[in-house]
Amino acid sequence: MRRKKRNSPELPPEGLSRRDFLKGASMAVSTGLLAAPQAGAAAPEPSPGVLGPGAVPITLQINGKAHSLKVEPRVTLLDALRNQLDLTGAKKVCDRGVCGACTVILDGRPVYACNVLAIEAEGHRLETIEGLATTGEIHPVTAAFVEHDAQQCGFCTPGFVVACKAFLDKHPDPTREDVERGLGGNLCRCGTYAGIREAVLDAAKTLKGGRANG
């Protein structure tokens, strides 16, 4: 196995279990509702514990701010971030949990946002690439990517930076082998891995210094 895959999180959002959701979805299919959603129309009155198939209101905690939006239950977290909240740092590439370009941090763990439904993310703490520079200062991981030219076209880069940040939060003192394992869930097409390897090791030093001083 060359790559470590991250599983999508087992999410028990408040008031809704995965099982309830699946039950709701299958009910919707059996009545044919899912195939013909009413765009823009108010969601049908849901049964208790069942969401959809129309758009439902949710609130997402992203980078410390609450965002209220309405999404169909089938909408992924990635599409909700990009299409509704204009948070486009997480990129849509493989759209099936392989490449890591959409990596966001959910309750401290890196996840593929294309593998999480927006409604599943409710009640969880989300961090995106946009949240890494909230003070206006460039994040040490981002700075290390720039310094080591760990990017070319840059399309995989925000996902890599976020994955790297989450990785270093858990592994503050990684070896090169740790980096290769820990970031094996992100792919780059231009071939920037050599720079990324250096950037991660460098960022680890900077962050450790920061912690020691702070």
Place this chain on the structure above:
Amino acid sequence: MDKCKYDWPAAGERSLIGKRIKRIDGPAKASGQAKYTYDINRPGLLFGKIYRSPYAHAKITALDTSEAEKLPGVKTVQVILGVGKETNWVGDEIVALAAESEEIAEDALGKIKVQFEELPYLVLEENLEQAGDHAKSAGGKTAGDPAKAFSDPDVVISEGYYGIQTITHCCLEAHGNVAEWTGEKLLTYSSTQNVPGLPSQIGQSLREQGVNVPDKNIETICNYVGGGFGSKFGPDEWGIHVAQLAKAAGKPVKLMLDRNMEMEAAGARPSSYAQIKVAAKKDGTLVAWDSHSWGTGGPTGTGMPPLPYVLEIPNSSTQHTSISTNTGPARAWRAPDHPQAAVLTMGALEDLAAKLNMDPIEFLSKNADLAAGGRGKVYREEFQIAAELADWQKNWHPRGDKTTSHIKRGMGVSMHTWGGRGHNSMCNVTIHPDGSVEVTIGSQDLGTGTRTVIAIVAAETFGLPVEAITVNIGDSKYPPDNASGGSTTVGGVSASTRRGSVDALSQLFALVAPSLGVPTDQLVAVGGHIQAKGDDSKKLTWKEACAKLQVKSIQAMGKNPDASKCKLGDSGVGGVQIADVSVDTETGLVKINKMVAVQDCGLIIDLKTAESQCLGAMIMGISYALFEQKIMDQITGRMLNNNMEFYKLAGIGDIGELVVHMMTGPGYDERGTIGLGEPPVISPGAAISNAVANAIGVRVPTIPLTPDKVLAALEKGRAERRSALGRAPLAPTEGGVA
């Protein structure tokens, strides 16, 4: 040679050019702030999708879009290929539609009803005998007298079969556009490597389809593009239809390809296979070449790679067969036809060297003067440096690692060439009265560092820091540059920027000369000042100098090429690469230990991004040498791995140690700038394939060097050895042990 006013500064006078400088758009990209086409959100934006052919070759016999049109949220549906038309590959576009959300658009695709009459198709090409009338002779050439050269009893001949697969570009940002009409004007945000060339192509196609829009009313913007690699030169069918959808719906439409369509229809590097015979004298002097090659580039087949590659063997004969297949059309892929030519040629030459019991570096160096343009000396120098960096003398061994371990180590080498002359470019340089500087070019930055190169050249010319320059690119309304293809961009933009900056500076000198009491030809711009040459008692800061403009800015247009005789760039580069691999003969897995790239490209503007190009090319090369393949299935006509899970790209743990050495200094710098995007991606497949042959003692004929093929080659080698010893073949159950 006469000094020309635009000449690059001499080595001792450069403060920025040739140094390692961080890319100026690095922070925007790495912080997620950079907006790519895919990221463009517009008020009222609709989402476009395309209904695509599920068949490799079929005639459309019935088409009903009425249910899709009725679906709430669907705004417009347009037929691309109607009843009676044929589709020619899986993924061929049939219907385009736009809806209020991606999800509704996806639902609408499911409501489209199409009936097809399946037609005969071919999607595989490696077996030439099965190609039937899809195979067409595509010519060849003969030089010297190959028959006579091969019949010389004193030559050593090596014969073999070699091949390189079709791969897909797999740009991480899929192809696509956002189209928005304002009255009669069309704005497209396009994921493209051809900002200046897109509007006229879109205009022509739209007019052919009855939309009367003049080119002047079309503008294309692309500030950032998520990979192109040669696949994003034209607007494509979807780029025309997104404009049509937007016009019909009266709202902006975003249409980005889904990943499966991206893999099937929007990227393909043609395959190439060949039977090759090559001969040398016993001292290693190459004398004869004979090849029959074939390959596919989709429906139109494909031409012959440049064979034999790099080395013009005196007696040579080539013939090529082009095979048309019902697969997504070929697109230029970095260094079109060269990686193919390298795998075929360098594989055959390595096998010949092994037969001659020669070190392949010695063999290639000996024959390096067969390279065009008298570049033999450069290659020999590059081989020597590469050998040192790879520890070749210590680690290379004759073919077949004779140690007892099941892990076999080997080293391989390859060489390559490319042109890379700068393309036509126009550039507007503006110096504002407050001292700010803008350079504006209708070019694009594919991640190669175009923006940064422009900033460095202007900053160097003005004696300013890189941050003082604002670079505007990515808009077709800017002065026209050219498409970024063939490693032509850096040469083009650096020359136009240099000329524009020198001319703008001359105007500034003329303005400030009287107040400094120094003739204009005695002024220089260094360290943020305009001052007398060699006398810094007479100087003004850049800001003070610009303040003399009062309210009127200076503008100068730089061009490449221009009427001056100044030589700012050149064409023709070479490079060599060495791969050091380990092969597990039990599992067939190939692991990269180390790769070394030595490359020349004339005057380097930014050493950091130049090295990144080489590192990236090596990694992309490792990826296509070991993992990537567009796997087609003749039974269904489909690509079996049209996703990123089963279309394997190299990961961060697959690359080993990578070393880049750029040839710079005297002999290189005075050539001026030459492009670098293509050359370093040419050799990895050949070098790695040769390293594997060196490790395991047998040739794995085709790349990618996947475990199944490595094991099959090992098995074939064992069978041949047993047969040579007069023993019966092993029964299959005994075959697993070396």
